[in-house]
Amino acid sequence: MCDNRDHRYRTHYVCPPCRISQKRWAPGSRNGHTDPPRCPRCSTEMRNAGHDFAAPRQHDSAGWSVVAAVLAAGLRYEGYEPCGCSREPKFRPRTRAEVRNRREHAGRHQLPPAEALSARHL
Template sequence: MCPGCREQLVFAGYDFAAPRRRDTKAWSVVATVLAEGLTYDHRPGCGCSPLPSFRPRTRAQVSVRRRAAERLGLPLSVTLARRDAFTAESRDEQQPSP
């Protein structure tokens, strides 16, 4: 529980670096990432991936990934984790076959 507001805390990941307290734009990006169930961990999965996880840092990056999710019919959590919003990565979740 948060000692200030008594709300439930959310685990943001071991590699989370908090923005400055008054940087509301950066905090809105963090809130979007965490609301989609993603965390700020350096390496995805078991940690054996050669590439670190990508997480958006600006509202513009989140906006592009929202549009990509809508156009591609993917969950926002998948496009938020991509370095390039419109290009599939090998670690993307497999979409169920129709």
């Protein structure tokens, strides 16, 4: 169990098409805004990527396509603790091959894409 239940952590927000990541207070939190942040480049609403997100380098198109696939499936990069200080984050694919294999597995076994993408072992 976490010792920092009362501590607030900032959340990562991303714009996968522009390959931009920012840390912000969550909307509605004590320090947060009322609306999710907007991308400084394209002005679209940025997606909440979770507390444990590690952004790929801006020129890593393969890494950002994996991030886009994970977020499109409705998943976020978070651990088992709701506060964001988890020592073992939940599994998320890191390569295009992992995304492709999990999507194929989901199609063969009629699983929701989010379930297949979040499975550590198929």
